Amino acid sequence: MELHDVWFVLIAVLWTGYFFLEGFDFGVGILTKLLARNRAERRVLINTIGPVWDGNEVWLLTAGGATFAAFPEWYATLFSGFYLPLLIILVCLIVRGVAFEYRAKRSEESWQRNWETAIFWTSLVPALLWGVAFGNIVRGVKINQHFEYVGSFWDLLNPYALLGGLVTLTLFTFHGAVFTALKTVGDIRARARKLALWVGLTTAVLALAFLLWTQADSGDGESLVALIVAAVALVAALVANQFGREGWSFTLSGVTIVAAVAMLFLSLFPNVMPSTLNGDWSLTVSNASSSPYTLKIMTWCAAVATPIVLLYQGWTYWVFRKRIGTQHIAEIAH
Amino acid sequence: MELALAPETLARWQFGITTVYHFLFVPLTISLAALTAGLQTAWVRTEKEKYLRATKFWGKLFLINIAMGVVTGIVQEFQFGMNWSDYSRFVGDIFGAPLAFEALIAFFFESTFIGLWIFGWDKLPKKIHLACIWMVAIGTVLSAYFILAANSWMQHPVGYKIDKAKGRAELTDFWAVLTQNTALSQVFHTLSAAFLTGGAFMVGIAAYHLARKKHIREMKTSLRLGLVTVVVAGLLTAVSGDVLGKVMFKQQPMKMAAAEALWNGQDSAPFSIFAYGDVEKGHNTVAIEIPGLLSFLANDDFGSYVPGINDVNKAEQQKFGPGDYRPNIPVAFWGFRWMIGFGMASFAIGLAGLWLTRKKFMLPQHLRVGDDEVPHLVLFKNKALSPKLTVWYWRIAVWTLAFPLIANSWGWIFTEMGRQPWVVYGVLQTRNAVSPGVSQGEVLTSMIVFTALYAILAVVEIKLLAKYVKAGPPELTEDDLNPPTKIGGDMGDADKPMAFSY
Numbered sequence: 154m155e156l157h158d159v160w161f162v163l164i165a166v167l168w169t170g171y172f173f174l175e176g177f178d179f180g181v182g183i184l185t186k187l188l189a190r191n192r193a194e195r196r197v198l199i200n201t202i203g204p205v206w207d208g209n210e211v212w213l214l215t216a217g218g219a220t221f222a223a224f225p226e227w228y229a230t231l232f233s234g235f236y237l238p239l240l241i242i243l244v245c246l247i248v249r250g251v252a253f254e255y256r257a258k259r260s261e262e263s264w265q266r267n268w269e270t271a272i273f274w275t276s277l278v279p280a281l282l283w284g285v286a287f288g289n290i291v292r293g294v295k296i297n298q299h300f301e302y303v304g305s306f307w308d309l310l311n312p313y314a315l316l317g318g319l320v321t322l323t324l325f326t327f328h329g330a331v332f333t334a335l336k337t338v339g340d341i342r343a344r345a346r347k348l349a350l351w352v353g354l355t356t357a358v359l360a361l362a363f364l365l366w367t368q369a370d371s372g373d374g375e376s377l378v379a380l381i382v383a384a385v386a387l388v389a390a391l392v393a394n395q396f397g398r399e400g401w402s403f404t405l406s407g408v409t410i411v412a413a414v415a416m417l418f419l420s421l422f423p424n425v426m427p428s429t430l431n432g433d434w435s436l437t438v439s440n441a442s443s444s445p446y447t448l449k450i451m452t453w454c455a456a457v458a459t460p461i462v463l464l465y466q467g468w469t470y471w472v473f474r475k476r477i478g479t480q481h482i483a484e485i486a487h
Numbered sequence: 488m489e490l491a492l493a494p495e496t497l498a499r500w501q502f503g504i505t506t507v508y509h510f511l512f513v514p515l516t517i518s519l520a521a522l523t524a525g526l527q528t529a530w531v532r533t534e535k536e537k538y539l540r541a542t543k544f545w546g547k548l549f550l551i552n553i554a555m556g557v558v559t560g561i562v563q564e565f566q567f568g569m570n571w572s573d574y575s576r577f578v579g580d581i582f583g584a585p586l587a588f589e590a591l592i593a594f595f596f597e598s599t600f601i602g603l604w605i606f607g608w609d610k611l612p613k614k615i616h617l618a619c620i621w622m623v624a625i626g627t628v629l630s631a632y633f634i635l636a637a638n639s640w641m642q643h644p645v646g647y648k649i650d651k652a653k654g655r656a657e658l659t660d661f662w663a664v665l666t667q668n669t670a671l672s673q674v675f676h677t678l679s680a681a682f683l684t685g686g687a688f689m690v691g692i693a694a695y696h697l698a699r700k701k702h703i704r705e706m707k708t709s710l711r712l713g714l715v716t717v718v719v720a721g722l723l724t725a726v727s728g729d730v731l732g733k734v735m736f737k738q739q740p741m742k743m744a745a746a747e748a749l750w751n752g753q754d755s756a757p758f759s760i761f762a763y764g765d766v767e768k769g770h771n772t773v774a775i776e777i778p779g780l781l782s783f784l785a786n787d788d789f790g791s792y793v794p795g796i797n798d799v800n801k802a803e804q805q806k807f808g809p810g811d812y813r814p815n816i817p818v819a820f821w822g823f824r825w826m827i828g829f830g831m832a833s834f835a836i837g838l839a840g841l842w843l844t845r846k847k848f849m850l851p852q853h854l855r856v857g858d859d860e861v862p863h864l865v866l867f868k869n870k871a872l873s874p875k876l877t878v879w880y881w882r883i884a885v886w887t888l889a890f891p892l893i894a895n896s897w898g899w900i901f902t903e904m905g906r907q908p909w910v911v912y913g914v915l916q917t918r919n920a921v922s923p924g925v926s927q928g929e930v931l932t933s934m935i936v937f938t939a940l941y942a943i944l945a946v947v948e949i950k951l952l953a954k955y956v957k958a959g960p961p962e963l964t965e966d967d968l969n970p971p972t973k974i975g976g977d978m979g980d981a982d983k984p985m986a987f988s989y
Contacts (some may be wrong), residue, residue: 204602215590222587225579233922247558254554261716301924420813443580444657483984
């Protein structure tokens with residue numbers, strides 16, 4: 154295994170981490186409109202992810218930085234090619250971050266309602282667009298011999314990619330619903346479980362269609378294994394949810410995300426961004442990667458830093474392990 | 488009109504706008520994290536309530552700023568790929584590594600521990616909670632270091648070779664990138680300027696309250712902390728600026744010649760504090776000039792030779808081929824002066840403040856005021872300034888808040904525009920760095936979107952800051968004074984409300 158293959162795996166791991174972690178906080182953001190019935194419940198939802206969403210988002214920044222360093226050509230083609238969708242995602246992430254931090258900083262109801270609306274849309278839109286983006290990456294886009302994207306914005310909105318977008322949207326919402334069930338007490342917990350069932354069933358249908366399509370298009374034996382794992386984990390997550398085993402349900406919805414992302418990357422390899430114009434113009438792990446020296450340094454950094462990051466991020470979840478409900482929100486409790 | 492709206496021009500405007508905006512929050516974040524950590528340490532050690540109240544007050548202002556710093560930072564990472572894809576292809580092998588290091592080592596650290604600090608008041612024992620804010624402070628400094636190492640490589644590329652076949656620069660020595668003198672002096676200068684910014688922020692806000700005789704106990708402490716920070720950081724900023732300047736004179740003679748609008752090289756070159764006339768054509772009608780100072784700044788020698796813009800341009804033409812290698816001279820000239828001027832002004836106000844408050848507890852009995860009253864400032868030994876003059880000092884000191892922010896912005900405009908037409912000095916020109924596949928309409932769209940969004944957020948942020956500044960330090964509760972002794976807080980009391988919730 155060459156170093157650029159290692160980095161392909163590491164980039165896949167970073168995106169997986171990002172979708173696993175920010176996946177549930179996007180989902181919780183979406184649930185503020187789907188599940189919460191009043192302001193108190195919206196606040197409970199927002200506070201289940203309060204201490205962790207920022208750390209979750211850094212997985213994206215790390216994936217971006219690592220792609221820049223390990224696969225500069227990929228980074229350049231991807232972000233200049235997917236210009237407008239990325240712009241929308243960036244705007245969402247900016248508004249979303251500010252919304253979390255500023256929402257409770259004034260007590261006027263209109264102020265808080267506006268930020269809540271912002272949280273909903275800025276969680277929903279990226280959850281959808283990341284799926285569209287990955288759908289396009291896996292399917293391939295119009296890339297010329299200079300590795301420039303020559304398609305248009307509308308080319309990105311093809312049926313396969315849009316289906317991919319619906320999959321991430323529903324899957325993250327499901328993941329967020331089981332996370333909510335795991336992190337809350339009282340009425341909201343029971344309703345989160347009920348909602349998880351319906352969102353989960355929808356996800357199962359959409360995800361199966363998308364993954365089978367992917368498998369038929371560009372799959373191999375390994376990606377089939379990942380597909381099966383994803384499908385089984387999703388069904389098992391639904392079953393665990395029905396039995397009220399919330400920890401298991403959340404773990405399994407996480408496994409679904411891990412396996413589904415793994416499947417996308419497996420069907421992508423050794424390409425990182427296939428060209429639909431000419432196979433020779435595809436970006437691959439070898440023609441898009443950095444020099445071996447850079448990759449070596451980066452590997453050392455990742456080997457040392459990643460376990461430490463996992464350790465302290467894991468510790469955060471332990472510190473804030475207590476379930477919360479409306480009674481824990483100070484203003485309402487008094 | 489067509490030329491003015493070229494994608495390159497738009498991309499440069501967008502980079503300038505987003506970067507200067509981002510950098511309003513970065514220095515405040517770096518310094519306020521450490522200053523808040525310092526105040527919290529004082530509370531943990533002394534258990535004096537004023538320190539806890541000050542911690543909560545400055546901590547809140549810090550959080551309002553860091554929120555903006557974080558979200559605007561996301562744009563910074565991705566716009567290289569969006570607007571500058573040829574740059575990314577050419578230098579990704581080198582430039583990407585420090586960015587990735589920043590994310591892996593610094594950014595994870597900072598963002599995780601800030602969550603722990605914000606929500607951890609009732610979940611973590613006192614000392615562990617204190618450690619969290621220190622972690623954040625360390626994270627912000629690490630973050631600055633990696634980003635500045637990346638930027639320094641653009642100012643002065645080292646540790647690389649050009650691979651002609653692949654058409655890109657490749658890293659040969661990462662250690663050189665991290666430890667070259669450009670990087671170290673930039674880090675030194677930027678961090679001291681960051682503390683000047685945070686100190687001035689404290690001085691300005693404390694002065695605002697003291698002028699109104701409110702929250703005196705906390706604000707006296709904050710004022711002194713701010714003043715000491717301003718003075719120490721101001722000195723370090725000047726020293727590090729001198730160090731960085733000398734490095735620049737060697738590495739980017741064009742930038743420094745432009746900073747002085749020195750058209751032709753000369754021995755014993757003067758430094759003009761203020762130029763009257765057209766700097767673009769040479770500033771012959773100079774108002775105030777210090778002879779030999781430029782030579783001293785460049786080479787530690789008042790009589791030494793300093794090359795001018797024309798000399799450097801000729802030399803670069805010989806080295807890199809025909810072309811114009813001059814940056815925008817008025818921007819470089821005035822940018823350099825605004826940077827130094829506003830930086831020095833805040834330092835001067837800080838120094839005056841430190842001197843005027845030096846003996847507030849040694850005043851003769853009849854001039855002394857109680858602990859809950861604003862002390863009169865001291866002019867000379869045993870002579871207090873009249874209350875009127877005291878209030879005037881507070882009024883002026885409020886403005887200190889803005890000065891380093893202006894100085895920082897001009898500093899970056901100077902250092903980045905002074906390097907033009909190069910994006911990587913001597914290696915890659917800015918016009919060859921833009922994304923070839925991105926249309927004018929796309930760049931224009933994103934520039935308008937970011938500018939409009941940033942403008943709206945600026946209004947929101949300033950209003951929030953104003954609200955929390957006016958509110959002053961919060962009242963403390965029983966829970967504030969009795970932090971948990973176990974990690975995770977009191978798990979037994981199931982329905983107890985959280986100390987902090989969004």
